[in-house]
Amino acid sequence: MGEVDERIKVEVSQHEDTALLMSIPGIGYYSALLIASEIGDISRFPDARHLCSYAGLVPSTLSSGGKVFHGRITKQGSKWLRWIMVQCALVAYRCDPALRDYYNRIAGKNGKQCAAVALARKMLRIVYWVLTHRKEYGSIPARKTV
Numbered sequence: 001m002g003e004v005d006e007r008i009k010v011e012v013s014q015h016e017d018t019a020l021l022m023s024i025p026g027i028g029y030y031s032a033l034l035i036a037s038e039i040g041d042i043s044r045f046p047d048a049r050h051l052c053s054y055a056g057l058v059p060s061t062l063s064s065g066g067k068v069f070h071g072r073i074t075k076q077g078s079k080w081l082r083w084i085m086v087q088c089a090l091v092a093y094r095c096d097p098a099l100r101d102y103y104n105r106i107a108g109k110n111g112k113q114c115a116a117v118a119l120a121r122k123m124l125r126i127v128y129w130v131l132t133h134r135k136e137y138g139s140i141p142a143r144k145t146v
Helices: 002-014 014-023 029-039 048-055 080-093 095-108 112-135
Strands: 058-066 067-073
Touching: 002 014, 002 029, 014 029, 014 112, 029 080, 029 112, 048 080, 048 112, 080 095, 080 112, 095 112
Parallel strands: none
Antiparallel strands: 058 067
16 A cells, blocks of 8 residues: 555645645645546636536525525535545644634534535635635635635
């Protein structure tokens, strides 16, 4: 198994995108490679909402009679990207105080599972920002909504 780990570390070090992704709390070698391979070229997404939709991390929308209801996530799109972002969110909320506050705020209202998915969507917006601006996570402006 050590040989495989070394090969993965070499792959990560050869790609600038994976190094940028690893600056985000909760994203390690394996997850950075999976995220980068599932997203591909970030420029094919016009904004972060389209990336979240591609991952199936957006709520479904039902409307009737002028009323709009937002339901569960659509789960349409890349199941691997959706899965890895939820796994990274479960790690990130323990590491980053800002992400922990966001998670706790959602979990208090809607439960832990909903909070994990919401945090995964927020982290995917952060991934979009990091990859489009080519800057590490620590350089995100404090009040910038991503």
